[in-house]
Amino acid sequence: MANVNSDLKLLPPPICSRDESAAVPSAPRPLKIGPVEIGFPVVQAALSGYSDWPMRVIARRLGAPYTIAEVLIDRFVLDLKDRARTKHHLRVTDEEHPVGAQLMGSEPKDFGPAATRLVESGFDVIDINFGCPVKSAVGGCRGGYHLSQPETALEIVSRVRDAVPSDVPVTVKMRRGIDDSDESRDRFFEILDGAFERGVAGVTIHGRTVEQKYVGPSNWDFLREVKQHAGERTIIGSGDVFTAEACLDMLCHTGVDGVSVARGAIGNPWIFRQTQDLAAGREPYSPDLAEQARVLKMQFDLCLQIYDERKALAAIRKHAVKFARLHPHPEETRNAFAAAMSRDSWLAVLETAYGSE
Numbered sequence: 001m002a003n004v005n006s007d008l009k010l011l012p013p014p015i016c017s018r019d020e021s022a023a024v025p026s027a028p029r030p031l032k033i034g035p036v037e038i039g040f041p042v043v044q045a046a047l048s049g050y051s052d053w054p055m056r057v058i059a060r061r062l063g064a065p066y067t068i069a070e071v072l073i074d075r076f077v078l079d080l081k082d083r084a085r086t087k088h089h090l091r092v093t094d095e096e097h098p099v100g101a102q103l104m105g106s107e108p109k110d111f112g113p114a115a116t117r118l119v120e121s122g123f124d125v126i127d128i129n130f131g132c133p134v135k136s137a138v139g140g141c142r143g144g145y146h147l148s149q150p151e152t153a154l155e156i157v158s159r160v161r162d163a164v165p166s167d168v169p170v171t172v173k174m175r176r177g178i179d180d181s182d183e184s185r186d187r188f189f190e191i192l193d194g195a196f197e198r199g200v201a202g203v204t205i206h207g208r209t210v211e212q213k214y215v216g217p218s219n220w221d222f223l224r225e226v227k228q229h230a231g232e233r234t235i236i237g238s239g240d241v242f243t244a245e246a247c248l249d250m251l252c253h254t255g256v257d258g259v260s261v262a263r264g265a266i267g268n269p270w271i272f273r274q275t276q277d278l279a280a281g282r283e284p285y286s287p288d289l290a291e292q293a294r295v296l297k298m299q300f301d302l303c304l305q306i307y308d309e310r311k312a313l314a315a316i317r318k319h320a321v322k323f324a325r326l327h328p329h330p331e332e333t334r335n336a337f338a339a340a341m342s343r344d345s346w347l348a349v350l351e352t353a354y355g356s357e
């Protein structure tokens with residue numbers, strides 16, 4: 001297939017709305033995903049092993065306008081029983097809306113029924129994963145593997161779009177290709193355009209290739225090129241947004257409609273509020289130790305609502321060691337959290353390190 005973008009002339013970067021010389025910085029445009037109003041266009045990414053119900057609730061309570069659950073394998077969703085151990089994957093509570101679920105799989109036929117089950121569980125948006133670079137996903141013909149086979153990828157999109165009600169938006173998450181070859185680039189645009197033709201409401205693009213995994217930067221110039229290609233169609237950018245400044249820089253540099261925060265939100269659920277502050281010309285909110293402890297305790301309590309104590313500890317430990325980066329003694333605090341093996345010892349670390357009750 002011809003390079004669909006070979007004659008695309010790159011326009012200069014869009015005019016930044018964040019003009020430091022301006023007295024009142026203009027606000028970024030609100031984000032919409034199909035009929036779903038998101039609002040401030042900086043959202044929380046799907047994060048396998050992290051964006052469980054507690055993390056999503058915390059993000060929403062602290063200012064994230066939209067979150068996506070951890071990726072789920074379609075067969076796993078179809079086989080899920082109403083057992084305490086796993087049913088939390090389908091848990092959606094009122095305060096979470098709008099919230100997205102994400103599906104990954106190999107067989108197009110399994111996607112539709114799995115998407116239906118997620119909608120019935122209360123998720124507002126169904127996102128399809130064509131980006132996961134981990135060996136087990138790519139080796140199992142899932143995730144990023146689909147970037148090598150546009151026909152199958154687009155069949156998956158059609159299956160999901162046909163299965164879920166028309167007012168539930170379907171979105172796609174892609175990396176910028178399998179690798180840096182021209183063929184990979186052509187397939188990327190074939191899938192992007194084909195997905196929009198089949199009715200997706202938006203596409204999130206991580207500016208790294210599958211082969212690249214996490215080595216080297218996310219290519220924001222590519223995101224800019226894709227947004228120019230997409231015109232009015234909704235594009236959300238991903239990759240290397242660790243601070244409020246970076247979120248606004250991505251909007252400015254690339255012109256994307258939204259920013260998906262991934263690693264930058266682990267241990268800093270205030271990043272959404274900080275970005276909103278910065279965009280409004282305010283000093284970004286900086287949580288003091290008491291606020292950090294309050295939020296950590298709140299997240300632990302949420303974990304205890306859905307996991308047994310052992311699993312709750314394992315879940316909160318992963319987050320707490322990242323929260324520790326904001327502590328004046330990060331290493332000491334991180335090590336103390338990592339060593340806490342019971343609920344009481346974890347709470348004791350919180351009290352000693354943060355001075356909470």
Ligand SMILES: Cc1cc2nc3c(=O)[nH]c(=O)nc-3n(C[C@H](O)[C@H](O)[C@H](O)COP(=O)(O)O)c2cc1C
Pocket residue numbers: 045046047048049050069070071102129131132173206218238239240241242260261262263264
């Ligand atoms: C621990 C971890 C888990 C992730 N899980 C998912 C996932 O379930 N679904 C997905 O589409 N992307 C997933 N990603 C990719 C991120 O959403 C994001 O695209 C990527 O990390 C680049 O953004 P960043 O550089 O700002 O972290 C994950 C990334 C990390 C680090």
